[in-house]
Amino acid sequence: MNKLQFFCTFAAVALFFTAVAAQAQSATDEKLTIIRTKDALGFLKPVPVNVSGFTGEADATLKADLLFMGVQHVPLDQAQYLVTGSVAGRVEGRLTDKPTKAIKLNKAYNGGTTRQQIHTFADDIAKALTGLPGIALSKMAFKAEKGVGRSEIYIADYDGYGAQAVTSDNTIVASPTWRGRDMLVYTSYKLGNPNIFSHHLTSGARAAVARHPGGNYSGVVSPDGSRVAMILSKGGSPDLYVANIDGSGLKQLTKTRESESSPCWSPDGKTICYGSRERGPTLLFTISASGGAPRHLATTGAPSPTEPDWSPDGKWIAFTSQTRTFQICIVQANDGRGGTAIPLVEGEDPSWAPNSRTLLFCRGRDHAKQLSLLDVPTKQVKTLNRILESNSQPSWAK
Amino acid sequence: MKLAKSAHLLAVALALSFTVVGCKKGLDKTTGIPGRGPGSIVDSNPNPIRDLPPSNPVPPFNPNGNNTDTTSSNPPFNPNKDETGGIAAAKGDFTGWIENRDEFAALTVYFDFDKSNVKPGEVSKLEEVAQKMKSSFQGKALRIEGHCDERGTEEYNRALGDRRALSIRETLVNLGLNPEMLPTITFGEEKPADPGHNDTAFSKNRRGELILLSPPGSN
Numbered sequence: 001m002n003k004l005q006f007f008c009t010f011a012a013v014a015l016f017f018t019a020v021a022a023q024a025q026s027a028t029d030e031k032l033t034i035i036r037t038k039d040a041l042g043f044l045k046p047v048p049v050n051v052s053g054f055t056g057e058a059d060a061t062l063k064a065d066l067l068f069m070g071v072q073h074v075p076l077d078q079a080q081y082l083v084t085g086s087v088a089g090r091v092e093g094r095l096t097d098k099p100t101k102a103i104k105l106n107k108a109y110n111g112g113t114t115r116q117q118i119h120t121f122a123d124d125i126a127k128a129l130t131g132l133p134g135i136a137l138s139k140m141a142f143k144a145e146k147g148v149g150r151s152e153i154y155i156a157d158y159d160g161y162g163a164q165a166v167t168s169d170n171t172i173v174a175s176p177t178w179r180g181r182d183m184l185v186y187t188s189y190k191l192g193n194p195n196i197f198s199h200h201l202t203s204g205a206r207a208a209v210a211r212h213p214g215g216n217y218s219g220v221v222s223p224d225g226s227r228v229a230m231i232l233s234k235g236g237s238p239d240l241y242v243a244n245i246d247g248s249g250l251k252q253l254t255k256t257r258e259s260e261s262s263p264c265w266s267p268d269g270k271t272i273c274y275g276s277r278e279r280g281p282t283l284l285f286t287i288s289a290s291g292g293a294p295r296h297l298a299t300t301g302a303p304s305p306t307e308p309d310w311s312p313d314g315k316w317i318a319f320t321s322q323t324r325t326f327q328i329c330i331v332q333a334n335d336g337r338g339g340t341a342i343p344l345v346e347g348e349d350p351s352w353a354p355n356s357r358t359l360l361f362c363r364g365r366d367h368a369k370q371l372s373l374l375d376v377p378t379k380q381v382k383t384l385n386r387i388l389e390s391n392s393q394p395s396w397a398k
Numbered sequence: 399m400k401l402a403k404s405a406h407l408l409a410v411a412l413a414l415s416f417t418v419v420g421c422k423k424g425l426d427k428t429t430g431i432p433g434r435g436p437g438s439i440v441d442s443n444p445n446p447i448r449d450l451p452p453s454n455p456v457p458p459f460n461p462n463g464n465n466t467d468t469t470s471s472n473p474p475f476n477p478n479k480d481e482t483g484g485i486a487a488a489k490g491d492f493t494g495w496i497e498n499r500d501e502f503a504a505l506t507v508y509f510d511f512d513k514s515n516v517k518p519g520e521v522s523k524l525e526e527v528a529q530k531m532k533s534s535f536q537g538k539a540l541r542i543e544g545h546c547d548e549r550g551t552e553e554y555n556r557a558l559g560d561r562r563a564l565s566i567r568e569t570l571v572n573l574g575l576n577p578e579m580l581p582t583i584t585f586g587e588e589k590p591a592d593p594g595h596n597d598t599a600f601s602k603n604r605r606g607e608l609i610l611l612s613p614p615g616s617n
Contacts, residue, residue, distance in 0.1 A: 143552075149589045172588050175553055187556075192493055193583060194556070214487030215560040215584050218553045231557055233582070236484020236564060238557040257484065259514070259557035275554060282554070306554040320551050348551050365595055366548035366587060392552060 036130065041342070042315070043357060043377035046072035047129045050079035050098075058087045058118050064159065064382060065122030065136040068358045068375050071129050083125060091117035095125050104128055115161060132355045139397040140351070140360055141166070141176035141184055142371060145390035152388075153186050155201070158353070158360070158396065160371060160384030166199060178397045179221040179245065185209060185228060187217040196230055198245060209247050218262050221245065222269045223398070227289070229253075229263040229272050240274055242289055253287055254278075254294065262307045265289070266314065271336060273297060273308040273317060284308055284319065286336040295336055302329045302341035307349045311356040312398055318350035318359055328361050330376065344379055347372065351396045360394035484564055485571055488581040492539055495611040502527055502540075502608035507566055509604040512550065514561040516569050524566065527608055528573035539579040539611040542566050546587045547600035559584035566606045581611075 037045045051063055051073045062083070063073045073083075081104070085093030091114065095105035105128055109117035116137070123134025138158045144165075145151040153176045156163035167173045169190040176186040184199045196210040196219040210216035214233035221228055225245065232241045235252065238259035243250040254260050258277035265272060266286075273286045276294070282304045285294040299305040302321035309318045314333060321327045321341065326348040329341040347363035359374040369392045371384045384391075505523040507516060516524065531540060544563030546555040563582035571577045592599035 148593070149585070151588075172585070174556075174588075212487070213489045214564075214582060215556070217556050217560075217584075231553075231560075233560045233564060233584075234487045236486050236568075238560045259561040261557040262551070262553040306551045322550070326551065366590075367593070 039377050041377065044070045044130055044132075046070050046375075046378060047081065048072055048074040048079050049081040049083050049095075049125070049129075050074060050076045051083045052076075053084045053086050054118075055087075058091070058114060061115060061118045061159075062122055065119060066125060067380060068353075068373050068382070069122065069126035069130060069132065069135060069355060070357055070375070070377070071126055072378075081129065085121070087114060087118075091121055093121045093125075095128060115157075119157075130355075132357065135353045135355050135358060138354060139181065141178060141186075141395045141397070142362075142391050143174050143176065143393040144388045145367060145392075146388040148367065151390075153184060153199075154387055154391075155184075156387075159373065159382075160387075163387045166201065175218055175393055177220045177395045179225045181397050183225075185219045185221050185245075187219065196228065207246065209245065210241075210243065210250075211247075220263055220265060222265050222289070223267055224269050227269075229265060229274075229289070231260055231263070240272065240287070242272070251291060253289075253291055264308050264310050264317075266310050266333070267312050268314070273310060275306045275308065282306060284317070284338065296338075297331070297333075297336060298338035299329065299331050299341040300339060302327070302331070302343065305329070305341075309351050311352045312354055313356040315356065316352075318352060320348040320350065326363070328359065328374065344376065345374060345381055347374075349393055350374075351394045352398075353396050354398050360396055362392040362394060364390075366390075485568060485577050487564075488578050490539075490578055490581065492541065492581055492611055494614045495539060496614065496616070497541075498610040498612065499607070501610040502530075505608060507606040507608075508601065509562055509606070511547070511600070511604065512558070514558060514565050516565050521569065524569050525573060528570055528575055531570075531575055535610060537613065537616075539581065540570070540575070541609040541611055542570075542580060542582045543607040543609065544582065544584045545589060545591070545603055545605050545607065547603040548587045548590070548595070549600060550587065552586060556584050556586035559586045562604075562606050566608075 039045050047070060049071055054062055079098055082096040082098050091109040093107055094103060096103050105124055107124060109120055119136035122136040126134050135158055139155055140158050141153060141155045143151050144154045149172055150170060151173050152168060153166040153173050154163045155166055166184060169188050172189040174187045176184050179185055182201050185196060187194050187196055194215050194217045195208060196216045197206050198209050199206045209219055209228050210230055210232060212232055212234040216232055219228045219230040227242050227244055229242050231238050237257055239252055240254040240260045240263055241250055241252050256278045261275045263272050263274040270289055271286050272289050273284060275282050276285050284297040284299055284305045286297050287294045304322040305319045307320045316330045317333050318330045321329045325346055328344045328347045328350050331338045331341045347361040350359045350361045352359060357376055359376060360371060361374060362369045362371050364370050367390045369390045370386050371391045371394050373382045505527055507520045507523055542563040544559035546559045550558060563584055567580045567582055570580055590603040591605060592602040
């Protein structure tokens, strides 16, 4: 009994001191001025850094993380900043301004896995150098096919590591999108028809968002999480609808004989962009989320645009253009007018990162697709590891 | 016993606090990484969606009855499509109906690239289907499955396959069949008839399949 009492007292005292230690951490010198230059499209030019001291997986992970956040590893003589550090039980890292030798960042990382520590260090560097939110700890969801007509939803780290199955429906499950960071909305054929469900990731609880007669698919959650835009064919033709996340308050936004497809939300939640064949060829349109007249969004130079995704900063709409192959393009949202499309790389179904710089997309033949990351301004691409037979429809958690 | 428990709790809290704070070795900051333990996703099986109440209650289907829309205050069902929409989707639940995929396998309807209209050359197939449904399959239903080739993005094709199935349905309604006995489903590009990646395969994959459905318990 005495022993226990002693241990309790010791533990309480130790706990108190660790709490003090946590508070006593001094702030790094943040007075340095960072000069950020932009390219012709307004994206930050990659900040040249030299990474040293890391080896193997840690080194490769850190350099890839930085690349997709606008910080590029270059030879020492071309670097503006030095990233140094080590992995010895834990990740320790420093960011130094090369000309002035001023230390911008000096941290050690504990807990989690080495990958998570490296990702956190990369986020800290990117935030310090670009001012943009880090993406290295972000998550994505995607569709993984395990055979023809059988697919499930998976979630993974943004770089494809740590993939986990979310569904086990043994049918077609497709088109995942996030609601916050703990819920997905997707289409499942589990009950026969394609229906839209919400799925709470920690409890596993599922609820129907749309189970109307006919098709229910391409559901996508509004940025505030309250509504879902989707395609329903209950009226006899695939049209655009919005409803509350629980399926109530259903409102039809388009009524065309031809099909509408793949909606997305503007970051302010006021506008929906979608594809339609209303005028013959497939074109992108925007429409007020509360209803009104559709307006054509120009994608000059990019035929058959589908799968729009609006960047979180509101400036860009990424989409898939189709000629003989699929092409990832971006176009300025331009207040719903669009403009001249900028082709980036071969691929389909782009999804923006929270930093409005990086895209996830997929490419490859049907039933053998792979996910890839794309740094939009530099067009650098990294192909991610494949889960099961085919991966597509990536959705980046914002 | 109570004390032992609190000691245990404190030990855990202590271990956690060390994990978060770590040791300082002349560094300015230490950052704890929030752990993401395995199994943070609970499998969905404990909550089978079969048990959930449908978000859109469907009235019991009566294949011999007068299948008008009774779920809302809409005007009575009008099989003549309006100028912009189409014929409302079949509201019945055909779960458990017996599938016969062979009966109309030879009458699969094929489409042109990126088109959803039933080609004039394909209409005779649907005339034959309508005739058989009226003469031999009274009380049975026909499920129309819309499919696409892979030259189109996935969700675009899901909508296109839907539109194809609905076009076939419209043709069959115009040939005198009851729309409530014609459920449709789209598979987009998910289920190609030919797994090839060439024009021959593509032309076989742009199709509408017709599946005869018999009520449970019938022969």
